Amino acid sequence: MERVTRKPFQGVFNIIRFNWHFYLLSAMLLAAGLFFRHLVPVQVLLWALVAATVLSLGVSWYIYDASRLYELQWLDGLHIHSGAQIVNINAGFDETSQLLSQKYPGALLRVFDFYDPAKHTEVSIERARKVYPAYPGTETINTSAIPLPAASADVIFLFLAAHEIRDGQERSIFFEQLRHSLRENGRMVVLEHLRDARNFAAYNIGFLHFFSGAAWRQVFASAGLRIEKEIKITPFLSAFILYKNGTAS
Structure with a gap:
């Protein structure tokens, strides 16, 4: 069987790919907030939404792409x-x-x-x-x-x-x-x-x-x-x- 190696950004790309509805909703809220920004003072909430989305994707990249999770070295003690x-x-x-x-x-x-x-x-x-x-x-x-x-x-x-x-x-x-x-x-x-x-x-x-x-x-x-x-x-x-x-x- 062919040996499996993970591609760069595979983990975070899969998260976006399989949960795209969440990111679409965030983008729609951001667009609506920007459009009505002169009517409703929501800048702080919009920036909080952007920050939360970026943070979650950054953490996911760290866990599923940058860490050694899928190298499985943490299982070595099982023998x-x-x-x-x-x-x-x-x-x-x-x-x-x-x-x-x-x-x-x-x-x-x-x-x-x-x-x-x-x-x-x-x-x-x-x-x-x-x-x-x-x-x-x-x-x-x-x-x-x-x-x-x-x-x-x-x-x-x-x-x-x-x-x-x-x-x-x-x-x-x-x-x-x-x-x-x-x-x-x-x-x-x-x-x-x-x-x-x-x-x-x-x-x-x-x-x-x-x-x-x-x-x-x-x-x-x-x-x-x-x-x-x-x-x-x-x-x-x-x-x-x-x-x-x-x-x-």
């Missing part, structure tokens, strides 16, 4: 052995399965896509699916019926996907199943933005699409998972390395 069963689960947009196959060529990789347009209604995901084909062999699954035998997976990856499960009960059932599927010494890697001050500063009200660190810890604990460590990949992204409760080595 995945040849023949290990690894699982990568996405919510309809998969930028990492081929990267994982390149990083762990001796592992057995399964890829699951839990996207359900009836439940996971982000329009950006629908647009992304039309542009990026699924990784070869990707299996479409239901969050309440994950096709993994008990204690079969060495490592399960969830990169920027789990927050798309908006219903709390659905999310709890999902993580309980994943715990059941982990081997005794297996690990789970959950990568997410958090609903915190930093992401609010970067994305303003868009940070409401994320969950807080406390909310994630509650989900993990209720599913019988414990946090081995939390890795900050830039100030705006957190990777939780999880293991089964009672099986820490």
